[in-house]
Amino acid sequence: MIAITNLSYYLGDRALYDSASLHIKPKQKIGLIGLNGTGKSTLLRMINGEFQPDEGSISKSGDCTLGFLNQDLLSYQSDDSILSVAMQAFERQNELQVQIDKILHEMETNYRDELVDKLARVQDEFEALDGYTIQSKAEAILEGLGFSTRDLDQPLRLFSGGWRMRVMLAKLLLQKPALLMLDEPTNHLDLPSIQWVEKYVQNYEGAVIVVSHDREFLDNVVDTIVEVSGGKLNLYSGNYSYYIEEKALRNEIQRGAYENQQAKIRQTERFIERFKAKATKAKQVQSRVKALNRMDTVDEVIDENAKVHFRFQFTTQPGRHVFQLEDASKAYGDKLILDHTNISMERGDKIALIGANGRGKSTVLRIVAGTEPIEGVRRLGHNVSFTFYAQHQLESLNITHNLIEELKYANPTKTETELRTVLGCFLFSGDDVFKKIKVLSGGEKSRVALAKVLLSQANFLLLDEPTNHLDMQSVNILIQALQQYEGSYIVVSHDRYFVESIANKIWYIEDHQIKEYPGTYAEYELWLEERGLESAVSEKAIVSSAPPPKSASAPAPAPTNGQKKDSGNAESQKALRQAQKLIEELEAEITSLEEKKAKLEAQLADPESYAEKEILEKLNEEYAQTKKKIADSTKAWEVAMLEVEELSA
Numbered sequence: 001m002i003a004i005t006n007l008s009y010y011l012g013d014r015a016l017y018d019s020a021s022l023h024i025k026p027k028q029k030i031g032l033i034g035l036n037g038t039g040k041s042t043l044l045r046m047i048n049g050e051f052q053p054d055e056g057s058i059s060k061s062g063d064c065t066l067g068f069l070n071q072d073l074l075s076y077q078s079d080d081s082i083l084s085v086a087m088q089a090f091e092r093q094n095e096l097q098v099q100i101d102k103i104l105h106e107m108e109t110n111y112r113d114e115l116v117d118k119l120a121r122v123q124d125e126f127e128a129l130d131g132y133t134i135q136s137k138a139e140a141i142l143e144g145l146g147f148s149t150r151d152l153d154q155p156l157r158l159f160s161g162g163w164r165m166r167v168m169l170a171k172l173l174l175q176k177p178a179l180l181m182l183d184e185p186t187n188h189l190d191l192p193s194i195q196w197v198e199k200y201v202q203n204y205e206g207a208v209i210v211v212s213h214d215r216e217f218l219d220n221v222v223d224t225i226v227e228v229s230g231g232k233l234n235l236y237s238g239n240y241s242y243y244i245e246e247k248a249l250r251n252e253i254q255r256g257a258y259e260n261q262q263a264k265i266r267q268t269e270r271f272i273e274r275f276k277a278k279a280t281k282a283k284q285v286q287s288r289v290k291a292l293n294r295m296d297t298v299d300e301v302i303d304e305n306a307k308v309h310f311r312f313q314f315t316t317q318p319g320r321h322v323f324q325l326e327d328a329s330k331a332y333g334d335k336l337i338l339d340h341t342n343i344s345m346e347r348g349d350k351i352a353l354i355g356a357n358g359r360g361k362s363t364v365l366r367i368v369a370g371t372e373p374i375e376g377v378r379r380l381g382h383n384v385s386f387t388f389y390a391q392h393q394l395e396s397l398n399i400t401h402n403l404i405e406e407l408k409y410a411n412p413t414k415t416e417t418e419l420r421t422v423l424g425c426f427l428f429s430g431d432d433v434f435k436k437i438k439v440l441s442g443g444e445k446s447r448v449a450l451a452k453v454l455l456s457q458a459n460f461l462l463l464d465e466p467t468n469h470l471d472m473q474s475v476n477i478l479i480q481a482l483q484q485y486e487g488s489y490i491v492v493s494h495d496r497y498f499v500e501s502i503a504n505k506i507w508y509i510e511d512h513q514i515k516e517y518p519g520t521y522a523e524y525e526l527w528l529e530e531r532g533l534e535s536a537v538s539e540k541a542i543v544s545s546a547p548p549p550k551s552a553s554a555p556a557p558a559p560t561n562g563q564k565k566d567s568g569n570a571e572s573q574k575a576l577r578q579a580q581k582l583i584e585e586l587e588a589e590i591t592s593l594e595e596k597k598a599k600l601e602a603q604l605a606d607p608e609s610y611a612e613k614e615i616l617e618k619l620n621e622e623y624a625q626t627k628k629k630i631a632d633s634t635k636a637w638e639v640a641m642l643e644v645e646e647l648s649a
Contacts, residue, residue, distance in 0.1 A: 001026050001061050001207060002047065002179065004233070008055035009042065016042060018231035019056065024179065029201065030209045031218040031240060034228030036443050036471040040211045043228070044068060044181045047209075067177035069185055073168040082159065082167045083152040086138045089174035093131040096122055134174075141170045144196040145189070146357060162188030162357075173200060182210040186217050187468060190357040191494045213472050215240050216496040223620070230299065237613065238620045251301045258298045268292055314459045314487065319382035320347055322460055322488045323368060325514070328376035330363060337363050339512035340376070345505075347381075350482070351490045352503035352521060359509040361492045362390070365462050368490060386460035389453045394445045399438035403428055403448060406437060410452040419455075425477055426451050443469040454481055461489035467498050496521060529635075579643045586637040593630045600626060 002024040009017045016039040024030065032040050045051045047058055048068045060066075078085055087094065103119045126132070142152060145166045156164060165188045172180065180201075186194050194217060201208055201221045209226075212218055218225070218240040225236040225243040236243040268288050275281035324344040330337040337360035345351060353361050366372035369388045370380075380386075398406060407419045414422075423433050426447040437445065446469045453461060467475050475498060482489065482502045490507070493499050499506075499521045506517040506524040517524045600623045 001064050003059045004047075004056070005059070006056035007046070007053050007058065008231075009039070009046065009051070009053050015231050017053070017233075020231060020233045021056075022226060022233045022235065024207055024209070026178070026207055027205065028207045028224055029204075029222045030207070030224045030226050031222035031243075032209055032211045032226050032228065033218070033240070033243075033472065035473060036441070038228040040228055041070070041183055043233075044070070044183055044209065044211065047179075047181065064179060065175075065177040066179050066181065067172045067175050068181045068183075069165075069169055069172050070183045071165075071187075073165055076156075076164060076168060078156040080156060081153045082142065082147065082156050083135070083138055085156050085167050086142055086170040086174060087134060089138075089171045090129075090131075090134045093126060093129050093134050096126040096129070096131060100126060138170065138174060141173055141200075142167070144193075144200070145170055146193045166193070169197075176204075176206065178206045180204060180206055180208045182208065182212075184211055184213070186212055186214045186494065189494065191354060191496070192356045194494060213467070213470065213475060214495055214497070215472065223624070237617045239624075242620065254298065255301045258300050261295075261298045265292065265295070314385075315457050316383040316385060316459065318347055318384045318459045318488070321345075321381040322347055322349065322384055323381060324377075324379040325367070325374075326377040326379070328367070328374050328378065330360070330367065330372070330374045336512050338367075338374070338509075338514065341513045343507070343514040343516065345488060345490070347488055349488050350502060350504045351488075351507050352499040352505075353490055353492045353507045353509075354494070354499065354521075355508045361509065362464055364507075364509070364514065365390070365464050365490065365492060369462055384460050385458045386462055387453050387456040387458040388462040388464075389449060389466055390464040394442070394449055397437045397445060397449060399436065401437055403433045403435060403437070406448060407451060407455055411455040411457060414455065422451050422455060425481070427474060427477070443471065443474070446470055447474055450478060450481075454485070459487040461485070461487065461491075463489060463491045463493075465492055465494075467493060467495045575643075579640050583637060583640045586633050586640065590630060590633050590637065593626055593633065597623070597626050597630065 004020065004022040004024075007017050007020045008015065032043065034040050042051060045068075046053055048066055099122050100119065103115055103122065107115050107119070130137075139149075139152060143149065147163075147166070156167060159167070169182075169185060182201075185197060189197065194214070198217060198220045201210070208221070210218070210222065220239075222239055223237075225238065225240060227234040227236065227243070227247075236246050238246065268291065272285050272288055272292075276285050322345045326342055327340050328338055328342070329340055353364060355361060363372060365388070367374055367378060369386065370378065371388075398409070401409065403423055404416060404419055407422065408414070408416075420433055423429075428435075428444075428447070437448065440448065446466075450466060453463070466478060470478065475495070479498060479501045482491075491499070491502065503521060504519075506519070506521060508515055508517070517527060519527075600619060603619055604623065
C-alpha cells in the first residue's frame with residue numbers, strides 16, 4: 001500500500017533518517033515509537049506530503065487515501081456546530097443534500113418532469129452512499145468520544161483545544177481513509193474515550209499508524225511496532241509488550257556481537273602495532289589493516305531503560321492522617337461536582353484519581369491543595385507539607401534560569417553534583433544542564449517541573465496528568481521515582497500502565513461522591529467487570545421472571561398456586577441444567593485453549609521462529625487470537641457461574 005525506500009531526512013547537519021525503509025500493508029496496525037526528537041511526527045508528515053525527503057522515496061498505491069490527526073488541529077476553530085464539523089467528512093453526501101434541497105425548492109413553483117427525473121437520480125446516489133444515515137453515524141462517534149447529546153449543536157469555538165481535537169478525530173474516523181495516521185490521540189482523551197477509540201481502531205478496516213506513549217493503548221490496538229532509532233525504522237511483529245521482550249533479545253544478541261567484534265578489533269590492533277615495523281610481517285599487517293577498514297562495525301547497545309535512584313529527604317515526617325474532607329460540597333453554578341462527600345487518606349497512601357473528563361478530578365486536586373473554596377471541612381494532617389504539579393504550572397518556570405539554577409531554586413540545600421544527578425535521571429546530561437528554560441520543548445519543561453516537585457522535600461504530592469508530553473523512557477523514570485517515594489500522593493492520570501505501576505488505592509467520582517477502591521488499578525478493573533456482570537445477570541433475571549404478555553383475544557385462565565409452583569420449578573431446573581452443561585463445555589474449551597497457548601508460547605520462545613518473518617507473524621496472530629478466545633470464554637464462564645448461583649439460590 002505504501003513503500004518507504006531508502007528514506008533520508010536532515011535537520012541541519014543531523015540525519016533524522018538515514019536510508020530508512022518500511023512497507024505498510026493494508027489493514028496493518030502499526031505503533032510508531034521512539035524517544036522524543038527522533039522524528040516520529042516528521043515521518044507522518046512526510047507520508048502525508050507536507051515534508052519532502054532529502055533522499056529516497058515514499059510511494060503510495062493509487063487507491064490509498066490518507067487521514068492525519070495531528071496536534072496542529074488543536075488550534076482549529078469554527079462557528080459551525082460540532083456535529084456539522086464532523087459531518088464535513090461526508091463531502092459527496094453533503095453536495096448531494098444541497099442539490100436535493102435546491103431541486104425540491106425549485107419544484108415548489110415549477111414542477112417539471114425533468115426536475116422529477118433529476119431528483120430521482122440524485123436521491124438514488126444519496127441513498128447508495130448511505131446519505132440518510134450519516135447524521136446518526138456522526139452522532140454515535142461524537143457521543144462515543146465523550147460529547148453529550150446537547151453538546152452536538154454547540155459551536156466548535158466554545159470548546160477547549162482538547163475537545164476540538166476530539167471533533168477532528170470524529171471527522172477523520174467518519175472519512176474512513178485507507179491509512180489512518182494518529183499522532184498522540186490519547187493525549188486529550190479521558191479513560192472512557194480512550195477505551196472507545198481502542199475498540200474502534202481494533203475493528204477499523206483500513207491500516208493504522210499511531211504515535212503514542214500509552215503502553216496499554218498500544219498493547220490493545222497494534223499488531224506491529226516500528227521503532228525509530230539511529231535514523232532507521234526497526235520493525236517488530238507484535239504489540240508493545242512483545243516488542244519489549246524481542247528488543248531485549250535483540251539487544252542481548254547485539255551486545256554479544258559487539259563485545260566479540262571489539263575483542264577481535266583489539267587483537268588485530270595489537271598485532272598491527274607489534275609487527276608494523278617488521279618487514280617479514282608487512283604483508284600480514286597490511287592484510288589486517290585492510291580487514292579493519294572493510295569491517296562493518298556493530299553498534300554498541302544503548303540502554304534506554306534508565307535506572308533511577310533518588311534519595312528523598314523530608315524536612316518533617318507527617319502524622320498518620322494526611323488529609324480529610326468532611327461533608328464537602330462543590331458546584332459551579334448549576335453544575336454539581338461534589339455533594340456532601342466524605343473521604344480521608346493516611347500516611348503511605350498512593351492514590352490514583354481516575355474517571356471521565358468533566359467529573360471534577362482536577363477540581364478535587366485543587367480542593368485538596370486549598371486553592372478551591374468548598375462548603376464543608378477540608379483538613380490537612382499534622383506536619384503535612386505538599387507540592388502541586390499541574391500542566392499550567394510549566395508557565396511558572398523562570399525562563400531566564402538554566403536547569404541547574406531552576407532546581408537550585410526548588411532546593412537550595414542540594415549541591416550542583418546532586419542536582420546534575422537528578423537532571424541526569426530526567427535525561428538531561430552534559431551541557432544540557434546549562435540550557436535556558438526558554439529554549440526547552442514542552443516535554444523537556446515537563447521533566448524539569450517534575451524534577452522540581454521531587455526535590456521539594458514535600459511529604460505529600462499532588463500530580464495532575466504528569467505523563468502528558470513525556471515519552472516512554474521519561475514515564476518509566478517517573479514511575480521509578482514515585483515507587484521509591486516514601487511519602488503520600490494523589491495522581492490524576494488516564495495512562496493505565498502508569499496508574500497500575502504507582503497506585504495502591506483508586507479514587508473515583510460517582511454520584512457526586514468521592515469513592516475509594518482499596519487496591520490496584522488491575523484489581524479495580526476486575527471489580528468493575530464483576531460488578532457489570534452482576535448487573536447484567538440481575539437484569540437477565542428480572543427479564544426472565546417477568547410475566548409473558550397476555551393475549552387480548554383469548555386470555556388464559558389463571559393457574560392455581562400448585563400449577564404455578566410446578567411450572568416455575570420445571571423451568572428453573574431446565575435453565576439450571578442448561579447453564580451447568582454450558583459451564584462444562586466452556587471449561588473444556590478453556591483447558592484446550594490454554595494448552596494451545598502454552599504450545600504457541602514455546603514456539604515463540606524458540607529462536608528459530610524468528611528466522612522467517614511470515615512464520616513469526618502467523619504465530620503472533622494465532623497467539624493473539626488464542627488469548628482473546630480464552631478471555632471471551634472465561635467471561636462467558638463467569639456469567640454462566642453467576643446464573644447457576646442465582647438459579648440454585
